[in-house]
Amino acid sequence: MISKTAIDHLVEKLGNENVLHEKEDLLTLGYDSTPGVHHLPEVVVYPTSSEQLIAAMEIAQREGLPLTPRGSGTGLSGGSVPVRGGMVVTLTRMNRILEIDEENLTATAEAGVITLDLFNAVAEKGLFYPPDPGSQKISTLGGNVAENAGGLRGLKYGVTRDYVMQLKGVLPDRSLIATGGKSVKDVAGYGFKDLLVGSEGTLGIITEITVKLIPPPQDKRTILAYFNDVRTAGEAVSRIIAAKIIPSTMEIMDRATINCVEDYVKIGLPREMAALLLIEVDGHPAPVAEEADGVRRILEQVKAAEVHVAKDADHAASLAAARRTALSALARVSPTTLLEDATVPRSRLAETFGEIERLGGKYKLKVGTFGHAGDGNLHPTVLCDERDHDEMERAHAFYNELYEKVLAWGGTVSGEHGIGLAKKEYLARQVGPGGVQVMKRIKQAFDPEGILNPGKIFEEKDPGTKQHVEEGFRVSH
Amino acid sequence: MSATDKKNLQGNFKPQDAPQYADVLQCMRCGFCLPTCPTYALTGRERSNPRGRVALARAVAEEKLEFTPAVMEEAFFCLDCRACTTACPSGVRAGEVMEICRSQAHAFYPLGKVGKAFREFVLEKMVVSPDRLEKSMIPTRLYQRLGIQWLVRHLRVLKLGPDWMEKAEGMLPDLEKPLRPQLPDVVPAKGEKRGRVGFFLGCVMTLMYPNVSRNTVRVLAHQGFDVVTPKETKCCGAPHLSEGDRETARQLAQFNLDLFLAKDIDYIVTDCAGCGAALKEYEEMLEGRAEQDKLALFRSKIRDISEFLVEVGLRTEGLKEVRTSVTYHEPCHLCHAQGISKQPREIIRKIPGVELREMNESSWCCGSAATWGLKYSDDSKKVLDRKLDNVAATGADYLVTGNPGCHLQLAWGLREREMPQSVLHLIELLGRATPED
Numbered sequence: 001m002i003s004k005t006a007i008d009h010l011v012e013k014l015g016n017e018n019v020l021h022e023k024e025d026l027l028t029l030g031y032d033s034t035p036g037v038h039h040l041p042e043v044v045v046y047p048t049s050s051e052q053l054i055a056a057m058e059i060a061q062r063e064g065l066p067l068t069p070r071g072s073g074t075g076l077s078g079g080s081v082p083v084r085g086g087m088v089v090t091l092t093r094m095n096r097i098l099e100i101d102e103e104n105l106t107a108t109a110e111a112g113v114i115t116l117d118l119f120n121a122v123a124e125k126g127l128f129y130p131p132d133p134g135s136q137k138i139s140t141l142g143g144n145v146a147e148n149a150g151g152l153r154g155l156k157y158g159v160t161r162d163y164v165m166q167l168k169g170v171l172p173d174r175s176l177i178a179t180g181g182k183s184v185k186d187v188a189g190y191g192f193k194d195l196l197v198g199s200e201g202t203l204g205i206i207t208e209i210t211v212k213l214i215p216p217p218q219d220k221r222t223i224l225a226y227f228n229d230v231r232t233a234g235e236a237v238s239r240i241i242a243a244k245i246i247p248s249t250m251e252i253m254d255r256a257t258i259n260c261v262e263d264y265v266k267i268g269l270p271r272e273m274a275a276l277l278l279i280e281v282d283g284h285p286a287p288v289a290e291e292a293d294g295v296r297r298i299l300e301q302v303k304a305a306e307v308h309v310a311k312d313a314d315h316a317a318s319l320a321a322a323r324r325t326a327l328s329a330l331a332r333v334s335p336t337t338l339l340e341d342a343t344v345p346r347s348r349l350a351e352t353f354g355e356i357e358r359l360g361g362k363y364k365l366k367v368g369t370f371g372h373a374g375d376g377n378l379h380p381t382v383l384c385d386e387r388d389h390d391e392m393e394r395a396h397a398f399y400n401e402l403y404e405k406v407l408a409w410g411g412t413v414s415g416e417h418g419i420g421l422a423k424k425e426y427l428a429r430q431v432g433p434g435g436v437q438v439m440k441r442i443k444q445a446f447d448p449e450g451i452l453n454p455g456k457i458f459e460e461k462d463p464g465t466k467q468h469v470e471e472g473f474r475v476s477h
Numbered sequence: 478m479s480a481t482d483k484k485n486l487q488g489n490f491k492p493q494d495a496p497q498y499a500d501v502l503q504c505m506r507c508g509f510c511l512p513t514c515p516t517y518a519l520t521g522r523e524r525s526n527p528r529g530r531v532a533l534a535r536a537v538a539e540e541k542l543e544f545t546p547a548v549m550e551e552a553f554f555c556l557d558c559r560a561c562t563t564a565c566p567s568g569v570r571a572g573e574v575m576e577i578c579r580s581q582a583h584a585f586y587p588l589g590k591v592g593k594a595f596r597e598f599v600l601e602k603m604v605v606s607p608d609r610l611e612k613s614m615i616p617t618r619l620y621q622r623l624g625i626q627w628l629v630r631h632l633r634v635l636k637l638g639p640d641w642m643e644k645a646e647g648m649l650p651d652l653e654k655p656l657r658p659q660l661p662d663v664v665p666a667k668g669e670k671r672g673r674v675g676f677f678l679g680c681v682m683t684l685m686y687p688n689v690s691r692n693t694v695r696v697l698a699h700q701g702f703d704v705v706t707p708k709e710t711k712c713c714g715a716p717h718l719s720e721g722d723r724e725t726a727r728q729l730a731q732f733n734l735d736l737f738l739a740k741d742i743d744y745i746v747t748d749c750a751g752c753g754a755a756l757k758e759y760e761e762m763l764e765g766r767a768e769q770d771k772l773a774l775f776r777s778k779i780r781d782i783s784e785f786l787v788e789v790g791l792r793t794e795g796l797k798e799v800r801t802s803v804t805y806h807e808p809c810h811l812c813h814a815q816g817i818s819k820q821p822r823e824i825i826r827k828i829p830g831v832e833l834r835e836m837n838e839s840s841w842c843c844g845s846a847a848t849w850g851l852k853y854s855d856d857s858k859k860v861l862d863r864k865l866d867n868v869a870a871t872g873a874d875y876l877v878t879g880n881p882g883c884h885l886q887l888a889w890g891l892r893e894r895e896m897p898q899s900v901l902h903l904i905e906l907l908g909r910a911t912p913e914d
Contacts, residue, residue: 022547023542023547024524024533024547024548024551025523027524027532027533027536027541027542028528028529028532028533031506031532032506033505033506033507035505046521072511073506073508073523074508093521135507135508138507138508138511138512263568264566264568325509325566327505328505328509328565328566329566329567331503331504331507331566331567331568332503332566332567332568335499335502335503336502336505
């Protein structure tokens with residue numbers, strides 16, 4: 001348990017408002033959006049500068065507290081859950097946009113800047129920051145980098161990693177690190193920057209990020225297609241890609257998702273359809289028109305039930321906004337929503353849908369599926385009740401079997417949510433014991449004492465220890 | 478997991494008026510509510526946002542936390558603006574959970590003798606009886622003085638903010654005579670008759686904004702409706718819900734329900750967003766206490782004035798031109814609690830000569846929130862300043878809204894900042910366009 005003296009020291013260094021240790025605060029800073037994981041930290045700090053961060057880390061070390069970095073807590077694999085208690089380091093008060101460099105087309109911001117705020121700030125200067133995770137209104141840039149977040153525009157524009165040019169942060173030994181820069185090319189030594197992106201807060205605490213910006217597309221068409229069965233939708237996606245058309249967005253929702261989303265947004269989505277695809281092509285006007293025609297032709301060839309074109313920009317925006325609410329809207333149906341992040345090569349999309357359908361039937365589960373179809377990245381979501389043990393077991397078996405197939409098809413257990421607490425055993429299956437060993441050695445090199453975000457990605461020490469679930473969370477007071 | 482297996486987990490809550498466990502379990506912690514919460518914008522503290530507050534309620538239900546003073550504090554620090562309800566794709570109603578926690582607060586931390594007497598005096602004697610309220614308001618200034626002195630002596634029990642008195646006095650508009658005794662029981666429709674409506678005249682409207690509600694009745698009649706205003710109408714119960722006195726609220730609801738259902742009317746219309754939101758909640762408040770079909774019938778008749786006029790179609794022939802520009806502030810209890818956002822704008826656009834200039838964040842709370850603005854006067858000022866900055870940027874002549882709480886707060890803020898705008902209720906604006914007969 002953290003000592004009174006340590007709290008006093010923290011308050012002295014960071015200020016009273018930036019140190020929280022009342023039980024009510026600890027209770028609300030030990031979760032993210034991942035169901036079933038909740039652990040209490042012993043203290044939570046909100047550094048407003050690197051100096052304060054280092055001071056807090058020093059006190060944590062004296063007290064023997066592990067550190068868990070946190071942004072807005074919208075993660076979906078438990079990355080910011082303090083599974084070993086200790087100190088949660090929340091970066092939301094380091095939230096200044098430091099520079100928008102119009103000569104080099106870069107923006108530099110502190111880790112706690114909200115993703116959409118950065119998007120809007122650069123848009124005002126006529127520039128474009130493409131990564132747009134579903135939680136962009138809430139999530140922080142630091143969290144996006146730590147989890148290598150994807151988004152709706154991943155298909156054409158890539159994910160967070162593709163835009164990170166420089167990172168500054170603090171390593172577990174409290175040394176400052178700056179890696180990368182504004183140079184477009186940089187092959188000097190190991191690519192630490194790329195190692196830190198997606199490291200889930202296990203290698204260093206990122207405090208400042210420089211991202212690449214691009215000119216925004218001049219034109220955009222939004223197409224909405226409805227299908228009588230999900231597999232046809234999957235086939236349409238594969239055919240569009242095979243026709244060498246790369247839309248900026250190609251999102252799918254199945255019937256369960258359509259209905260939940262429509263319950264919330266009420267914009268007239270087709271409740272009776274088995275699936276819908278939301279497709280956006282963007283770029284210069286001439287190719288956009290051509291690609292939109294191409295997409296429509298393919299949709300007709302595969303016999304989509306209906307094809308609609310968004311009336312105007314507002315309509316298109318309302319459709320994208322509706323898609324962003326999919327996961328949370330599914331939570332209407334049941335108390336617990338177990339979400340997965342299976343990703344397959346796009347040619348396997350139709351088969352994956354078939355498999356999800358089959359397994360949902362086999363394990364008698366209610367499943368809603370949505371996702372970034374163009375990326376082969378699906379979010380089959382089991383709608384269940386964590387109080388029903390039998391159902392939870394079946395859900396586990398469902399994912400287990402699904403991942404077996406996904407891996408056999410050359411897919412991955414996580415397209416964009418990360419491993420965190422939720423998927424450690426699946427990672428080992430995907431990368432094998434050798435792969436996990438290498439990851440552990442890298443972790444050792446950065447964090448020999450294992451103080452930074454312990455318990456994530458893989459088991460450091462005792463693989464036999466089960467993580468505590470919600471009702472057993474650690475109470476330190 | 479034995480405790481959590483139960484369907485209706487009460488845990489460390491008191492049995493009377495405990496939040497439903499299913500309602501808190503519904504939150505999947507996605508955080509979509511975070512950017513919409515004014516108190517989170519003020520503190521940046523997770524427990525002061527809807528996701529955090531629901532997590533606290535869940536912890537109490539799961540016996541991981543007692544109903545601590547901090548939980549009570551969060552229940553009252555919540556503005557109950559319901560912006561989180563609008564933002565929540567999962568259908569969690571964090572504001573309502575907090576409202577219920579307020580009644581828990583009274584069960585856990587009873588007020589001292591004096592505080593209790595005062596609260597009862599206000600909530601059970603004054604507010605429930607329109608007659609008493611109105612009579613007491615007649616020697617207005619004198620009463621205000623006395624009343625305020627009385628309040629000052631008991632300031633500590635109310636836990637009001639430091640400058641609340643100055644603010645409360647500054648907020649009061651110039652009071653006219655209360656409207657209720659002046660209104661005829663029935664005002665007949667003009668022109669082609671389209672129906673017969675009951676007018677729910679709210680307490681604050683009759684006392685502080687008689688001119689607004691006078692216009693409401695006049696506009697309704699001009700639009701072709703007989704307007705029935707039952708004199709016996711009692712308080713809608715909103716102040717009681719807000720302060721956590723759910724029992725008195727239920728009694729008031731039962732009375733109003735019976736009163737209006739006995740009248741021969743097609744609709745029940747109100748010009749107060751706070752009343753409208755409460756009236757639409759009677760169905761839930763009285764569940765199990767009144768017959769379901771009566772509750773459903775009552776619910777089906779309730780309309781906010783803007784909602785009503787758009788639904789029946791605003792008759793625009795004969796409307797006079799009003800050459801002015803306005804911006805619209807959405808009352809939380811209209812846009813978030815009732816989902817009414819487009820209708821007031823539609824009416825503004827239909828008034829000849831009026832230009833609507835949209836402000837940024839029009840649905841962000843103004844910081845009034847019943848007595849919140851007096852309890853947390855510093856925080857309220859910050860929320861208000863954000864609103865007024867957005868108003869100023871429009872450069873509009875008038876600030877239009879539709880709820881007396883917002884009206885008081887905004888008018889006070891505009892005066893304090895010496896801004897050129899004045900506040901109009903939507904119906905006052907429409908009243909200016911409506912010919913006298």
